[in-house]
Amino acid sequence: MSSTSNINKRKGVKLEVRDPMSFTNKFIVLILSIFTGLFISFVILILSGVSGSALWKEFVVYIITSEKNLSSVLIQASPFVVAGLAAAVAFRARFWNIGIEGQMIFGTIAATYIAINDVGPEPTRLLLMFIAAGFGGVFWILLPAFLKIKLDVNEIISTLLMNYIAFNFLLHLLYGSWRDPSTGFPNSEQYDVSEILPLLGWQSLNFSSVIAVFLVIIIFWLFMSSRFGFVLNVLHASSNMARYMGIRVSLVILIVTIVSGFLSGICGFLVSSGIESRMTQSFFIGFGFSGILISFLARDNPIGILVVSLLFATLVIGGQSLQVFYQIPFAMVQLMQAIIVMCVAASEFFIRYRLIFSL
């Protein structure tokens, strides 16, 4: 670093690049910045009229002490985990999949098609819905993936635009031929028992948690021990390096987007079949955004995604009580997630640099 840096002199503060931090120290900084984000969020909540003790009760005490709330957190966490994985898989290949919500919609449309038309014998219904959901998601990511590979169309914008198209298509179905015939409400008819993920026997915990953990293991293996994981690491480091090594980058991007789209579709299936028992017009809201933030916080690590999803699910369940008892809009949960991620993103500065104050 040059000592005659005029920018830094003027501010009386100098920046120095740190030696790479140890894993433990990085972890401590991560935890500290998450708590900073929680602290800022709680200050906003207190300013909105919720007392500090109420926050402590809603976000910690009631969740740990009540089996019912704990199981709600676990159920809420499953689609978060899968959304996080969907984001992480794509990000490993530097493909920014912002279209998770659109892919969830098409996944759920495909699964709901199976459900309302009673396709296949009852025992295989859930499996069919699972597969259909995955391919529905794949269907909705193929166009952005193809445009990225062939024409280098920015995938952030294309996947996002696809969300709006999917959403309007969903409304077209729900206000049209798929409207619930028994109630007339704009959501699909309720799934039959054979189309709802079975309970596991403890509280309302259901099979979605098993699916989520299973997918974490698969993706963990894919990243850590498979040959493909190595290819992804190279591609993540530098696409030029990958090309020089003879890796077919566009093929890898295609595979990665297919996996990501499949996971997003499954995420939609977990919400509709595991939580809401039907396709509603808002089931997907917030999952795409949370998936991206979860994967960012977890540094694309599947195990980390599991942990962060539990944190986010706790925020959602706590936020739902705040909504009911204190009239705090549910958007607060989204705000809290964004604030936490902002603090973590900002903390990377302090991992990389040391500030030196000179008088």
Place this chain on the structure above:
Amino acid sequence: MDFLIFWLSNVPGFATPFALGVLGMIICERSGVLNLGAEGFVLVGAMSGAGVLISVGDLPLFALVIAGLSGSLFGLLFGFLVTILRVNQVIAGLIMVFLAQGLTSLLSRNMDWVNKPFEGLSKLNTGIFSEIPIIGPIIFQQDLLVYCTLLFYLVAFYFIYRTSIGLRLRAVGENPEAVDAAGGDVILLRLLAVIIGTFFLGLAGGYFTVVVSKIWVDGISGGRGWIIIALVIFARWQLSRALLGAVIFGCIEALIPRLAAIGFQLPQYFVLMMPYAITLLVMVWSNLNPKNITAAPSSLGRPFLREERN
């Protein structure tokens, strides 16, 4: 003929927010700061504009200025994250969108601004000019901001291409190291570009509520911030093409509600899909020309890391 006049007279109103937004994006991105937070800044501007009209009083022009300034205020946070703390610009942009969605929803609910209609900005009274056949309705029956936008473009054009500040702005997006070596302050230049750029994005948001919808509901911008980003790529980061793109898009948006009138029947939700589908087509079409891919400022999205150079 009546159809044509009616259609064209609606174009400026649809094109103006896009023109303002793209102008802001170009100022920001010409300095090398990739701004994916456009949707967020638009939302913040839209809510602030509505908030002023509901809580302060019927002052549409003041509301628009506040919309722009609140965009800038939010932009200051974004600028701090990406220039000083060097946060990944893609992540920072997305965080701004999420933050804005949560913040506007929370604040507007707490302040009771949701679903409250207001007067807003009406068309400018140009007296006798508006009576002129054909060009009267198209050119002289518009609101003040339409004309201001043209003025903004002229001023911006002069600044970016004809002054030394503009030269520095462009240089810092192409080669920040050279600007640094020449004694320019890269961080400060980029911060300024972000603040000015987000002012116009906030103003575009204000236009959506103060002039167009005259009401605030959550997520009122409905993805138009993303369309603005797509238009920047179409415009190849050039002001003249930006204005062209905004006008073309305004023509399309103004045509969509009129489609039924010329006997073009589509289910409602397919009509609502069209702006997004068309934007996607525009992006495909711009990328068919290889010139566009290389048109981006060379250091776009790359933080300036002086301390890490040897």
